[in-house]
Amino acid sequence: xxxxxxxxxxxxxxxxxxxxxxxxxxxxxxxxxxxxxxxxxxxxxxxxxxxxxxxxxxxxxxxxxxxxxxxxxxxxxxxxxxxxxxxxxxxxxxxxxxxxxxxxxxxxxxxxxxxx
Amino acid sequence: xxxxxxxxxxxxxxxxxxxxxxxxxxxxxxxxxxxxxxxxxxxxxxxxxxxxxxxxxxxxxxxxxxxxxxxxxxxxxxxxxxxxxxxxxxxxxxxxxxxxxxxxxxxxxxx
Numbered sequence: 455x456x457x458x459x460x461x462x463x464x465x466x467x468x469x470x471x472x473x474x475x476x477x478x479x480x481x482x483x484x485x486x487x488x489x490x491x492x493x494x495x496x497x498x499x500x501x502x503x504x505x506x507x508x509x510x511x512x513x514x515x516x517x518x519x520x521x522x523x524x525x526x527x528x529x530x531x532x533x534x535x536x537x538x539x540x541x542x543x544x545x546x547x548x549x550x551x552x553x554x555x556x557x558x559x560x561x562x563x564x565x566x567x568x569x570x
Numbered sequence: 571x572x573x574x575x576x577x578x579x580x581x582x583x584x585x586x587x588x589x590x591x592x593x594x595x596x597x598x599x600x601x602x603x604x605x606x607x608x609x610x611x612x613x614x615x616x617x618x619x620x621x622x623x624x625x626x627x628x629x630x631x632x633x634x635x636x637x638x639x640x641x642x643x644x645x646x647x648x649x650x651x652x653x654x655x656x657x658x659x660x661x662x663x664x665x666x667x668x669x670x671x672x673x674x675x676x677x678x679x680x681x
Contacts, residue, residue: 460613488668497657498614498671547613558604559669561613 456482458550460562467538467569475533475565477548483528484550488559489521492545504531538569574658574672581678588645590675592658595639603634603641606657608674614657618643645677653679 457480467473477487485506490498502523503511510523520542522534531550535542547564551557575593582588594603602621606614618625620632620641631644645652657674 458613490671497673500668500670503668545611549613558616558619559606559614560616561606564611564613566611 456480456550456552456557456560458548458560458562460548460565462565463563464566465568467567469539469569470537472534472536473538473567475535475546475548475567477531477533477550477562479529479550479552479560482550482552484531484552485528487525487531487548487550489523489531489533490547490549492547492564498547501533506531535567538567540569543567543569574660576656576658576672576675578673579676579678581680582648583680584649585647588648588652588677588679590643590645590656590658590677591640592643592672593640594658594660597638597660598662600662601660602662603632603638604659604661604669605630605632605641605643606659608655608657617656648677648679650679650681653677 459478459480461476487504489501492498500513501516504523504525506525506528512518520536525531545564545566549559549561551559604619605617607617608614618627618630618632620634622634625632633642655674655676657671659669661669
């Protein structure tokens with residue numbers, strides 16, 4: 455089945471630094487990937503839609519300059535949390551769907567970001 | 571995007587059948603219904619998807635009435651490892667169409 459690999463699985467960084475999270479579709483091509491964040495005991499909140507070769511589309515309330523998304527190839531999207539602060543600590547999850555009809559979303563295993 | 575409503579939580583016991591109903595009154599003609607399972611600190615995992623009537627796979631069944639305004643995920647003979655959050659999503663099945671998560675149902679399976 456389709457596999458989405460997300461790296462790193464957890465990261466701890468100091469306030470003010472930037473962190474990059476990678477999302478790869480291992481056995482299929484994904485023109486579109488999605489980035490979510492999830493706080494404890496809450497549902498996934500869609501942050502942005504990452505489009506290969508073009509700018510990402512951000513959901514309302516998500517700062518595009520803080521959460522930089524790059525989708526340089528059909529198998530890789532990256533999310534960079536810039537100038538991270540403790541309130542950015544969260545669980546970040548990416549997902550992708552192959553371009554075939556009726557294909558469901560496949561999710562990465564998430565990245566636990568802790569900003570100290 | 572069709573909004574979904576699910577019970578917040580459900581308790582069950584090992585070996586029982588668990589049925590989770592999701593309401594999606596505003597479902598559009600081209601929308602599919604997809605259910606995902608999420609364990610703590612993991613990404614959601616696809617369980618089952620359907621458009622109408624009944625769909626069954628090796629882990630679950632999905633029942634969709636004719637009006638498609640609701641759907642029921644059925645988990646037969648649950649075990650402790652089925653304790654998780656279950657999400658019902660409704661949306662168009664095309665690569666670029668985003669799906670929005672509702673609150674999900676927290677299922678606790680007791681011994």
